[in-house]
Amino acid sequence: xxxxxxxxxxxxxxxxxxxxxxxxxxxxxxxxxxxxxxxxxxxxxxxxxxxxxxxxxxxxxxxxxxxxxxxxxxxxxxxxxxxxxxxxxxxxxxxxxxxxxxxxxxxxxxxxxxxxxxxxxxxxxxxxxxxxxxxxxxxxxxxxxxxxxxxxxxxxxxxxxxxxxxxxxxxxxxxxxxxxxxxxxxxxxxxxxxxxxxxxxxxxxxxxx
Numbered sequence: 001x002x003x004x005x006x007x008x009x010x011x012x013x014x015x016x017x018x019x020x021x022x023x024x025x026x027x028x029x030x031x032x033x034x035x036x037x038x039x040x041x042x043x044x045x046x047x048x049x050x051x052x053x054x055x056x057x058x059x060x061x062x063x064x065x066x067x068x069x070x071x072x073x074x075x076x077x078x079x080x081x082x083x084x085x086x087x088x089x090x091x092x093x094x095x096x097x098x099x100x101x102x103x104x105x106x107x108x109x110x111x112x113x114x115x116x117x118x119x120x121x122x123x124x125x126x127x128x129x130x131x132x133x134x135x136x137x138x139x140x141x142x143x144x145x146x147x148x149x150x151x152x153x154x155x156x157x158x159x160x161x162x163x164x165x166x167x168x169x170x171x172x173x174x175x176x177x178x179x180x181x182x183x184x185x186x187x188x189x190x191x192x193x194x195x196x197x198x199x200x201x202x203x204x205x206x207x208x209x
Contacts, residue, residue, distance in 0.1 A: 005198065009201070011072060012066055012067035012071070012072060014043070015067070015071075015072060015075040015079070016064075016067065016075065016178070017043055018043050018075075018198055019075050019078050019079060021043050021078065022034055022078070022082045022083065027052060040117075046109075064176070064177060064178050065176065065177075066165065066166070066167075066174040066176075066180060066181070067173075067176055067178060068156065068172060068173055068175050069155050069156040069159045069164075069165075069174070070097070070101070070152075070156055070173075070174055070175060070176055070179060071175070071176055071178055071179040073089070073152055073155060074089075074094070074097075074098075074179065074182070076088075077089045077094065089148050089149070089152065090146070090148055090149075090174045092146065093141070093146045093148050093149035093152075095186075095190070096146065096149060096180075097152070097153070098182075098183040098186045098187065099183075099187065100137075101175055101180060101183040102180070102183040102184055103185050104174075104175065105175060105180035105183065105184070107120070108120050108171070108175075109180065111178075120171075121169065121171055123170075123171075124169035124170040124171035124172070125168060125169055126137055127170045130170050131157055131170075134153055134154065134156070134157050135154075135157075138150045138151075138153045138154050141153065156170070156173035156174045157170070157173075159173050160173045189190060
């Protein structure tokens with residue numbers, strides 16, 4: 001099973017470096033082939049070019065730790081969208097997932113930092129309530145026509161039962177600081193985009209004769 005631990009940890013490093021590598025080529029390079037080539041070159045540098053004895057990906061892992069299963073899913077979707085213009089996770093499902101991560105993180109991290117006698121992190125060991133909640137969210141998403149989200153929300157639970165990460169806590173399969181920060185930034189960006197979309201809609205609204 002240690003091979004699987006290393007494989008998922010390495011996959012997390014690859015995805016994190018690849019997502020960071022798409023930022024520059026994605027904004028400056030319009031040709032898809034050149035963009036993929038540029039990202040591949042930056043990815044190879046990040047994975048194998050040493051900096052003070054460690055590669056960039058190893059430095060990132062030492063700073064942020066291993067990524068959660070949901071982060072791997074989100075990052076894979078980001079790469080598919082930026083490099084191939086394809087989303088396997090619909091925008092409505094992605095927004096719902098990131099909103100859930102934001103709200104959960106705003107409650108979870110302050111409590112986990114011992115700002116309260118109650119530590120929610122302990123609920124992740126031999127969990128009973130959390131799997132029930134995840135299954136309920138999955139059923140609700142399926143009935144709400146968000147079947148992609150209904151399936152993805154079960155990935156962390158499946159990975160936890162198969163012990164695919166080193167951690168024995170379900171929370172580590174669900175979220176991590178990188179995903180939480182990304183979700184918060186996404187929510188802030190959405191808040192600033194809504195007034196602009198509303199203004200564009202009003203200006204484009206046909207006038208009555």
